[in-house]
Amino acid sequence: MDARVTELPVRKSNGIAIDTARLVKRYGDREVLHGLDLAVTPGEFVAIVGRSGCGKSTFLRLLAGLEKPDAGVVGLDGAPSSGIHPDARIMFQDARLLPWRTVIQNVALGLPGDSRAAVLAALNEVGLADRADEWPANLSGGQRQRVALARALVHQPRLLLLDEPLGALDALTRIEMQCLIERLWQQHNFTVLLVTHDVAEAVTLGDRVVLIEDGSITLDLDIDLPRRRERGTAEFAELEGRVLNTVLGEELCPN
Amino acid sequence: MANRIRIYGIEWLLPWLLPVVLVVGWQVAAQSGWLSTRILPAPLDVLKVGVQLASSGELYHHFLASAQRAVIGLLIGGSIGFALALATGLSRIAQHTLDSTIQMVRNVPLLALIPLVILWFGIGEEGKVFLVALAVFFPIYLNTFHGLRSVDKDLVEMGRVYGLGRFALFREVILPGALPSILVGLRLSLGYMWLFLVVAETISSSEGIGYMTMNAREFLQTDVMVLGIAFYALLGKSSDVLAGLLERNCLKWHKGYRT
Numbered sequence: 225m226d227a228r229v230t231e232l233p234v235r236k237s238n239g240i241a242i243d244t245a246r247l248v249k250r251y252g253d254r255e256v257l258h259g260l261d262l263a264v265t266p267g268e269f270v271a272i273v274g275r276s277g278c279g280k281s282t283f284l285r286l287l288a289g290l291e292k293p294d295a296g297v298v299g300l301d302g303a304p305s306s307g308i309h310p311d312a313r314i315m316f317q318d319a320r321l322l323p324w325r326t327v328i329q330n331v332a333l334g335l336p337g338d339s340r341a342a343v344l345a346a347l348n349e350v351g352l353a354d355r356a357d358e359w360p361a362n363l364s365g366g367q368r369q370r371v372a373l374a375r376a377l378v379h380q381p382r383l384l385l386l387d388e389p390l391g392a393l394d395a396l397t398r399i400e401m402q403c404l405i406e407r408l409w410q411q412h413n414f415t416v417l418l419v420t421h422d423v424a425e426a427v428t429l430g431d432r433v434v435l436i437e438d439g440s441i442t443l444d445l446d447i448d449l450p451r452r453r454e455r456g457t458a459e460f461a462e463l464e465g466r467v468l469n470t471v472l473g474e475e476l477c478p479n
Numbered sequence: 480m481a482n483r484i485r486i487y488g489i490e491w492l493l494p495w496l497l498p499v500v501l502v503v504g505w506q507v508a509a510q511s512g513w514l515s516t517r518i519l520p521a522p523l524d525v526l527k528v529g530v531q532l533a534s535s536g537e538l539y540h541h542f543l544a545s546a547q548r549a550v551i552g553l554l555i556g557g558s559i560g561f562a563l564a565l566a567t568g569l570s571r572i573a574q575h576t577l578d579s580t581i582q583m584v585r586n587v588p589l590l591a592l593i594p595l596v597i598l599w600f601g602i603g604e605e606g607k608v609f610l611v612a613l614a615v616f617f618p619i620y621l622n623t624f625h626g627l628r629s630v631d632k633d634l635v636e637m638g639r640v641y642g643l644g645r646f647a648l649f650r651e652v653i654l655p656g657a658l659p660s661i662l663v664g665l666r667l668s669l670g671y672m673w674l675f676l677v678v679a680e681t682i683s684s685s686e687g688i689g690y691m692t693m694n695a696r697e698f699l700q701t702d703v704m705v706l707g708i709a710f711y712a713l714l715g716k717s718s719d720v721l722a723g724l725l726e727r728n729c730l731k732w733h734k735g736y737r738t
Contacts, residue, residue: 288640290636290639290640306641308639308642310642312639313640315639316633316637320633320634320636322634322651322652322655323732324655324656324730324732324733324734325651325732333638333641333643333651334638334641334642334643334647337591351528357732359732360623361732361734379641408489416637456518
């Protein structure tokens, strides 16, 4: 690699604390979130699972400040938040790179002044420094998500909100990305909220797995397995089974 | 390998085959007397009169007059169209106030306005520039408006998350996103520009390619008339090529414009 590429500076224990109180969100007559309470300690990795349409993405958008709650408070670092928090970054299911900007320009988006060194460092962390001058159209889906991840990292966020960023990737690329996200989280100590429909992914990455069903939290499970977690182990399968049973249980046994 | 090269050569030559055959046939027909020069002059005669008018400076004089009208009309009509589209494309209030009126006016056949334009402006330069400006206004306005409105909302949301202010959002996300559509508008308007210039210049003028052509009619100089028509075609083609170059340069990132 280029010798000038430096490492991104690491800020110790710099995660944001989240505390939401009785969050309600309605679209028209339909209430999507029915008074959601969730507390997250700084630096924690929380995985949120649920069926599609359960409100998990809406919850994340409220945290990001992209939408306003109809009732309740989003507390970030103990203060009620309104609008987009400058220390929070969100990653979407699609990479949302600007097609008319090169990879390096995309990562530099919104950075003031000459940021080339920091941008290259961020690209280096996701292993794409050698693709800096390509158009996004020339990258694969997984590479585009890595660029999006670098774009979030370069701002040194204290809260990373991931809205199913791996949902559209193939199984192997997805595992690679999970490793990458875990490593970067351990290095940078930000708080992560990962929304996913993949229970195995949630158990692999989360300190906690939170299940949202029909706009309410129905399960909040601590995952005490040592990291890097092996999917094949009995403990892993047991935890994964507990989440899955909660999701499916209602349907299998009415009452 | 040799086979491949020969095929490439044919692909390059084939589009020229029909025009060359037509022109040679036309020349033969005119020379042998089948085709009266009162109907169509021989292509070589057109070329000859072209060289003659070019060397006397007359052709250049008329070209300059025409080009000046075209460019001034394009600048006026294009910038008004672009500015109004920026307003209606970026602001809902401006859209509700202006867009339906503009869409209504668009349905008036512009050439039907000619009697009024003559009444308003007389037969001087202003009327011609006005017609050209009016003609280029609509394609620029419509395509810019459409382009601004169809920018990917997800990218705009992403830009907001990454802290872009209103102007930065416009510069980084909205304008580049609308650019392919804006350039289509420019390309269309260049076509209308020449079309309306021809009409305006044949109505009445004292200089310009259209004047040259109409004047030649008085003296039955079919060679000059054909020269004028060919010159218009050449101008239209070259502005199209120019627009194409601009597109390829500005839209390098776009898959559809890569060579």
